[in-house]
Amino acid sequence: MSSTWVNAQKKPNVVIIYTDDQATLDVNVLGAKDLVSPHMDKLLLSGTTFTQFYASPVCSPSRASLLTGKNPQRAGVPGNAGQDLSRKSGLPPSEYNMAEMFKENGYSTYLIGKWHLGYQPEMRPNQQGFDYSFGHLVGCIDNYSHFYYWGGDTNFVGGPNRHDLYRNNEEVFLDGQYFPDLMVQEAKQVIEKKSEKPFFIFFAMNTPHYPYQGYAKWIKYYREKGVVSPRDLYAAFLTTQDEKIGELIALLEENDLREDTIIIFQSDNGHSTETRAYHGGGYTGPYRGAKQCLFEGGIRVPASISWPGKIPANQFRDQMSVNVDWMPTLIELCGFVTDTSDMDGQSLMPIIKNKMATSNHEEGYCWEFIRSGVPTWVARKGKWKLYANPYDTSRRDYTYPEKFVLFDLENDPGESTNLYDKKPKVVAELKTLYKTWKNKQ
Numbered sequence: 001m002s003s004t005w006v007n008a009q010k011k012p013n014v015v016i017i018y019t020d021d022q023a024t025l026d027v028n029v030l031g032a033k034d035l036v037s038p039h040m041d042k043l044l045l046s047g048t049t050f051t052q053f054y055a056s057p058v059c060s061p062s063r064a065s066l067l068t069g070k071n072p073q074r075a076g077v078p079g080n081a082g083q084d085l086s087r088k089s090g091l092p093p094s095e096y097n098m099a100e101m102f103k104e105n106g107y108s109t110y111l112i113g114k115w116h117l118g119y120q121p122e123m124r125p126n127q128q129g130f131d132y133s134f135g136h137l138v139g140c141i142d143n144y145s146h147f148y149y150w151g152g153d154t155n156f157v158g159g160p161n162r163h164d165l166y167r168n169n170e171e172v173f174l175d176g177q178y179f180p181d182l183m184v185q186e187a188k189q190v191i192e193k194k195s196e197k198p199f200f201i202f203f204a205m206n207t208p209h210y211p212y213q214g215y216a217k218w219i220k221y222y223r224e225k226g227v228v229s230p231r232d233l234y235a236a237f238l239t240t241q242d243e244k245i246g247e248l249i250a251l252l253e254e255n256d257l258r259e260d261t262i263i264i265f266q267s268d269n270g271h272s273t274e275t276r277a278y279h280g281g282g283y284t285g286p287y288r289g290a291k292q293c294l295f296e297g298g299i300r301v302p303a304s305i306s307w308p309g310k311i312p313a314n315q316f317r318d319q320m321s322v323n324v325d326w327m328p329t330l331i332e333l334c335g336f337v338t339d340t341s342d343m344d345g346q347s348l349m350p351i352i353k354n355k356m357a358t359s360n361h362e363e364g365y366c367w368e369f370i371r372s373g374v375p376t377w378v379a380r381k382g383k384w385k386l387y388a389n390p391y392d393t394s395r396r397d398y399t400y401p402e403k404f405v406l407f408d409l410e411n412d413p414g415e416s417t418n419l420y421d422k423k424p425k426v427v428a429e430l431k432t433l434y435k436t437w438k439n440k441q
Contacts, residue, residue, distance in 0.1 A: 214240040222236055
């Protein structure tokens, strides 16, 4: 599709549905056959789904990459953003982001849901290109009281329990109202405006991130099906999420906007195995790992893009892709002239149009994540993945004796056979790849 065609007509609306701690395969059509997810199934099948799509191992770096088209280190968010005013970390205001891009191109811009890209006043959504924002600033909240309960004297995010619900920098109190419902209500107001200006909605869901607070009817459903803990609670929250996604898309359809709207769907990272998440609940199939590590289950996420009549439907692509690719993709689809030369991503349109196209990252891609003060990193090229200082959050009681592990993902997607000692040339190439990448950060 040419930019000329886009410019000749009203630019498309864009909605990014960004879920929180949704596991690699946790959509029914992706393999989670115990899961009731009709709306996510329909959304994925209405467009092109990526089956080898990557993000970051935790929330803030993933969001920074999405919004800047850069890897987290270059975007200035290598780890989770600060959760109170004493912590300065977050998305630097100097970074050009997606909301600013859409605003420059005549869009109304909305953040609905979770921010988690900085608590400092200058880092908040209204100071970073969003005309309107509603939601919570920190990593998670109770869905009814809208309090952040997970601080403590020894917790690295610290601090007392506190209320965290804001509309345009003003604290709002909506006691007892279910946060996923509030998100849909906010989106309804945007969609029903029927403005002449196109809109960009970053619909950043806090589901299925703990606390697992799905509808009681779904908890009952899964338990009656014999689904055991913690999968029952996690699945109930995911199916509740599915209902909210269905309601959001129904609003577009009822207002005759679905065919004029690009929808991107993605999870920010893998599922949680933290104590607060009952040590799991997500489904990764053959993939090991979870949130907070660089095994596949931590960084390989469900992802798709849909635009009826413009993006091919019922398509699956297995080329390695990364969330830094979304911003260049939207630039192409919306016909913007934004410079992408400083971004780490490339448009996914060649892959969407041609299932035989090569990956945008044929030359390799690297991740780095500091865990308990120790840098862990991955260098990936083709089927080969080198992981330094490995740690598996799906096996928290296990300590790897090896400093490096090398996997052939094509033949060993479960990362079970370490080929480090058998492939010295591959190891040398990947170490060089990482060193070169590190020097550019």
